[in-house]
Amino acid sequence: MTEINRETTIITKVHGFDPHPETDPTVTDMSKIVGACSYDVQHENGDTETLVTGLRPGENFGWSLKVIEAAQVWRNAGGSIPEWTPPTPDELRAAMPTLTARQFRLGLLQSGRSLAQVETAIAAIANPVEQETAQVEWEYATEFSRMHPLVVSLSVTLGFTPEEVDTLWQSSLQL
Incomplete structure (x- = not known):
């Protein structure tokens, strides 16, 4: 400070x-x-x-x-104060704390998704560069943000709604 x-x-x-x-x-x-x-x-x-x-x-x-x-x-001098507007769901998601790779993986398991399903989802990415990028992120990232492209992509592929991912995120913070 x-x-x-x-x-x-x-x-x-x-x-x-x-x-x-x-x-x-x-x-x-x-x-x-x-x-x-x-x-x-x-x-x-x-x-x-x-x-x-x-x-x-x-x-x-x-x-x-x-x-x-x-x-x-x-x-x-004319400065104006805007009316407060509540944050959008995406703004709230972007502000969520990061999860460690451990927390993220355990959260996926607790939500009924297997690590093998994640590997299969990554292997199904058509673009080879995007696939390798996703594989590197999955294997080597030490933390994940809620709006990280891999998290968003996997959530859709694994059948999560955005609200379900929010719930997974909140519960995984305690792991």
């Missing part, structure tokens, strides 16, 4: 605001907004970086108050 020296660090630009479900985008007082503010800072040594600070009324202290002041200037 970046150490912020409030005395010497300057907020140079506010990029925008990601709302929270509780956000009212019509509120103009940034101290009453819930969400995350993205902004650039310049440190005393001249280094610059982009930071994000979560804001919630009644829980903003220290550095957050400086962010609220900068966000208020941004808001007064």
Whole structure:
């Protein structure tokens, strides 16, 4: 986590605001907004970086108050806060934690699919480069993300619905 020296660090630009479900985008007082503010800072040594600070009324202290002041200037200059929209199923899937290869394989077994079925599915890939790529991924990857192309491809070939893979994923995290 970046150490912020409030005395010497300057907020140079506010990029925008990601709302929270509780956000009212019509509120103009940034101290009453819930969400995350993205902004650039310049440190005393001249280094610059982009930071994000979560804001919630009644829980903003220290550095957050400086962010609220900068966000208020941004808001007064026409910055708009979008309405919160719930994430799509694919966005939720992309945010799922990775599984180790062990967890993924055990999850497949517990869902009634065998490792031989996976090998057969990979062998059935028509394109030789894609087939070899899938084989390398299956044999050597140490972890898998929910939206990895091999996971998506195997789930279809092995007869899973996306929701079934989500369930497999969640239960496999405990293995």
